[in-house]
Amino acid sequence: MPITLLTGPVAPLAGTQSKSAIAKAPVAGPQSLGAEGFEHDAQADRRVHGGPEKAVHHYPFDHYAAWRADLGALPLLDAPGAFGENISTLGPTEASVAVGDIFRVGGALVQVSQGRQPCWKLNHRFGVPDMARRVQDTGRTGWYYRVLQPGTVSPGDELQLIDRLAPDWTLGRLWRAMYVDRLNRAELEAIAALDVLAEGWRRHAQRRLDSGRVEDWRPRLEGTA
Numbered sequence: 001m002p003i004t005l006l007t008g009p010v011a012p013l014a015g016t017q018s019k020s021a022i023a024k025a026p027v028a029g030p031q032s033l034g035a036e037g038f039e040h041d042a043q044a045d046r047r048v049h050g051g052p053e054k055a056v057h058h059y060p061f062d063h064y065a066a067w068r069a070d071l072g073a074l075p076l077l078d079a080p081g082a083f084g085e086n087i088s089t090l091g092p093t094e095a096s097v098a099v100g101d102i103f104r105v106g107g108a109l110v111q112v113s114q115g116r117q118p119c120w121k122l123n124h125r126f127g128v129p130d131m132a133r134r135v136q137d138t139g140r141t142g143w144y145y146r147v148l149q150p151g152t153v154s155p156g157d158e159l160q161l162i163d164r165l166a167p168d169w170t171l172g173r174l175w176r177a178m179y180v181d182r183l184n185r186a187e188l189e190a191i192a193a194l195d196v197l198a199e200g201w202r203r204h205a206q207r208r209l210d211s212g213r214v215e216d217w218r219p220r221l222e223g224t225a
Helices: 061-071 121-126 131-138 171-179 185-192 199-211 218-222
Strands: 004-007 031-034 056-060 087-089 102-105 108-115 143-149 151-153 159-163
Touching: 056 061, 108 151, 108 171, 108 199, 121 131, 131 218, 171 185, 171 199, 185 199
Parallel strands: 056 087
Antiparallel strands: 004 087, 031 151, 056 143, 102 108, 102 159, 108 143
């Protein structure tokens, strides 16, 4: 499946006092991909965005039709980049992609590390007060890659599945365990032990097992943290 490749700089986020790099635009030429992302890409808040486990954000263009049905004909949904993604494709979604899946894209190897955890900046990006909540609740979240082998990636390169290390753990199953059936001990125990999953998610699962309760996501979704 050929990719659309997108990057973006840090810029003021409309309607806020904050800065963000959520506005990504397609690039015309090759990009060097390293352990922390594409050479011309940026993240404003490195505490929660970017880093080795969130080096590349992939969002399926397949979801855009569903968002247009939900929200109406927003110009933002006319082309890839609305969700801050670096890679856009048609075909793979959370229902088919699993944690630990390894893909070759151009000269690089990347591995699915975790699902995307939406934040309040989506609310301002879309002008929809509960957009982050909608993304989380629908499971149309997208996902992140860690970079196993740096290399050069170009628009139109094929995303090729190379290996599957935990095929039973689709991103859809992970989403359901974390956001729907949230205190299922068997699923949480499996997540806590899933070594191809980003450490932060495994810690979340272990905290739930230890405390018997679900953490409060509202500050992240509403920007009140």
